[in-house]
Amino acid sequence: MIKSLRARLFIGLTAIILLTGVVGGAFAYLWAFDEAIEMQDSILTQIANFAQNGSFRGDQSLRGIDAEADVDVEELGTTPSGSVEDRKLWTLRDGLHTVSRHGRSMRGVLRTRSDGSRFAVVQRTSIRDEIAGDMALRTILPIAALIPCLLLVTAMVIARSLRPMVRLAADLDASRPDDITRLPSAGTPSELHPFIVSINGLLERVRLLVDQQRRFIADAAHELRTPIAALSLQAENLDPVELPEAARDRVVTLKEGMQRTKRLLEQLLALARQEADPSVDSPVVPLDRVAKEVVADMFPDAVRKGIDLGFEIAQPIEIKAEPVMIATLIRNLIDNAVRFTPPGGRVDVGVYREGGHDVIQVEDTGPGIPSEDLDRIFEPFFRGKRTTDDGTGLGLSIVKRIVDRLGGTIALDNISSSASPGLRVTIRFQSSNTDVGSIDKIT
Structure with missing residues (x-):
């Protein structure tokens, strides 16, 4: 058929x-x-x-x-x-x-x-x-x-007549996964208008459903922050209290669980913020300065774990984006690298311009990502085979959504070098500033 x-x-x-x-x-x-x-x-x-x-x-x-x-x-x-x-x-x-x-x-x-x-x-x-x-x-x-001339003309007329439908399908395929903008009916044949109206109705229902889910996640995460903060404070107040060794271990476990829950709530709030449509134009953000602030915040955690965290290169680069988006992006990348890098390892951060692109690169000496998990690593709550860590499975998903919203690209590469294996994450944004010269890619 x-x-x-x-x-x-x-x-x-x-x-x-x-x-x-x-x-x-x-x-x-x-x-x-x-x-x-x-x-x-x-x-x-x-x-x-x-x-x-x-x-x-x-x-x-x-x-x-x-x-x-x-x-x-x-x-x-x-x-x-x-x-x-x-x-x-x-x-x-x-x-x-x-x-x-x-x-x-x-x-x-x-x-x-x-x-x-x-x-x-x-x-x-x-x-x-x-x-x-x-x-x-x-x-x-x-x-x-x-007859052959008529067949050729018929094929051309059919192709030309169906071109608006093909163009409409191509536009839908090229749109972002989270783009639910209504399809325009201007310039399309009248026969397609009922089809376009039906699709727009479906997109509107999907948008309402997605908005409800976003509001639910944001509201739930926001409401849970206060009791979790209160519980964390009460757990901290137990530190000067004389407790048996078994009880002290349970308190430590309780603190770790609340810390993990707090991180999950922060990730859920960040995810809800990134999925919301921006209402104002984004300001210009000094990318290198934001990266340095995040590295300074994460440095104590890296030191406690015995990890060498620092910059390979940090060029002064500006990018048009919300500061919280850039900070969340870099924080999630460094947090993943620090958590999965074994003690004595190294995490290198780079901010530079290369070939007309503003680049953020985070490279660690951890175990990398199994090849069978690479295709799904950006899915929310997907943790792959690494289920022993305290991660939430939202970090890279949030990073991917921020990168997509800013029109950039992200690439994850496992480093197979026997000297220093690990994972290299490279994010590229189209550069709008040519004041800083390009450099060779960091390897």
Whole structure:
């Protein structure tokens, strides 16, 4: 079964054109064949008129006049004589007849002169049919040549007619996954308007549903922050209290659980903020300064774990974005790198310009990401095989959404070097500032 609308239209119209061409060509051939036969009958009649008026007689051959037509004038005399065919021919009345002469079918005109002598102007039917067939064939040649042209024009018209639909599908495919903007109906054929209206209605329902989910996540995370903060404070107040060793271990476990819950709430709030549409133009942010502030905040955690956290390079670069978005992006990258890098490892941060792009790069000496997890690593709450850490599975998802919103690209590469394996995360934004020269990529 053919599922393509374009193919179905082309096959259907092709069948109609071919059927019409064959039927029309057959009728044209038969009509032209009959016309050619009638024309040859008219020629025989005219020759008979000349012979009857005495312009020439049967001893004057007509072959030199029209060799292809093979027309002859036979004198039959005033009385029947000769062979059976001659006598039978003589007995026919004046006019057009199809007769047998010398074992061959002939078409002839019989006439009687004023002196009583009779003659016949004859022509072989096979010659007549050949001449008529050639003339009829020339008649249908234009139709045969027109059919391929019609098929080509049909294909072009179908392609042009369906181009708005193809363009609409391409625009939908090229849009961002979170883009639920209404489809424009201007410039599209009227036949597509009901389809576009239905899609816009579906997009509106999806937008309302997504907004409800965003509000629910943001409200839930916001409402939970206060009790979690209160619980954390109460747990901190237990530090100066004399407690048994078992109870002290349980308090430490409680603190870690609340810290993990607090981090989850912060990630959920950041996720809700990044999914909300910006209401104002973004300011210009010094990318290197934000990165340095985040590294300074994360430095104590790295020191406690024995990790060397610092900059490989930090060029002064400005980018148009919300400061909280850039800070959240860099914080999540460094937080992931610090948590998965073993003690004694290294996390290098780079901020630089390369080939017309502003680049943020974070490279660690951790275990990297399993290749089977790379395709899903940006999905919310996906943690892959690394389920022993205290992560929430939202960090890289938030990073990806921020990068997409800012029109950038992100690439994750496992470093296979035996000297220092790890993970390299590279984010590129289209540069709008050419004050700082480009540098070679950090490796």
